[in-house]
Amino acid sequence: MKTIGLIGGMSAESTTVYYQLINRLVRERLGGLHSARLLIWSLDFAPIAALQAAGDWATAGAVLADAARRLEGAGAEAILIGANTMHLVADQVAAAVQVPLIHIGDATAAALEAIGSRRPLLLGTRFTMEMGFYRDRLAARGIEALIPDEADRARLHAIIYDELCQAVISPASRAEVLAIIAKAAGADAVIFACTEIGLLLSPDDLSLPVVDTAIVHAQAGVDFSLG
Template sequence: MATIGLIGGMSWESTAVYYRLLNEGVRARAGGLHSADVLLHSLDFAPIAEMQAEGDWAAAGVALADSARRLERAGAACLLLCTNTMHKVADQIIAATKLPFLHLADVTARAIRGTPSRRPLLLATRFTMEQAFYRDRLKAFGVEALVPQPEERDEVHRIIYEELCRGRVEAASKERYLAVVERAIRDEGADGVILGCTEIGLLVSQADFAVPVFDTTALHAAAALDYVAEVKSVAA
């Protein structure tokens, strides 16, 4: 199996979910004692979060590009960036190596295109909800991502950074997310929900909604396994 390179740690709470999903996926596909062939570079999130808050995306891109090069030197066959928000600097990462880069927004958009949903609500960090880098990528696939109202975005963002990234899963915060989605369905015609921050799947899931839910973490992990399976098939 080709080695999957993970740029993680942002936060490590969701990177741990990536690791679990990749290994569960290999076990489901191959059986027995098989597990995922993975290289992980887990960054210290605190400096990256400071760069985000300060708008110093160039410096963050340098740090993540260096991570990509380290994984390439270690023998990774492809790269996954285990965070939606940091796909803002995806171009810097892609330029840093010759490795295939599985872009999380593309993976998500293709999954949405396989359903009737075309106007899903995007729940994510403020950066991902308010800046164009992610929504424009979805739009290129014909997906018009809606975003919560300004005060709702503040709360969605706060819960991610102050709770989920710190390992806290609060019932009151889940109810708040459910209310945000319910309002968007009722008032704006949202026909799906994108869990557009890799930690959000710790809080809500498809079981909580009648509309389709697109868990970006799960979709990304599955796409990586599909990719390495295809590489293996071609090599054979």
């Protein structure tokens, strides 16, 4: 079993999900009392969120790159960034270490290909929905990601930062997000492209197939660890 290094804390709520998922998947595959060889470097999200809001991605990337180097120094044999938005700086992080970075966009694209999706609805932060780093990576695999309209993008972004990242789960917000999804004409799947969205919605809530990025990313990490 290889050791996974997880850059977490973005937010701490979804990092908890990663920890549970990775250990459960290892136990399911190996049985008995097995659990993952896993290192976590959990960042304070408030300074990172401030850098995001200021558009200072280079400084945010330097913080994550430092975390990746620390994980590698502690014995990590691959790096996971436990957040979709911060994959905007994935190249900067990958360049800081010798071990591979397992990209959440690649895990998501593979999951979409497995269900035959070519026009999924992408739900995430405004950064993830609007900036090219994520949609372009999917487009390179022939997947055209759709996004909500501007007002809905702003509302979803607020729900993520003001509620989900702070462990607030609101039935009213759940209804709002379901309404946003219902308006997506032509979508053949839904991507939970924020690792907190799975705290608010379940795939069972939707008629369309769902790719939960936290789940598929954790699976990719375990595939590496046990492969």
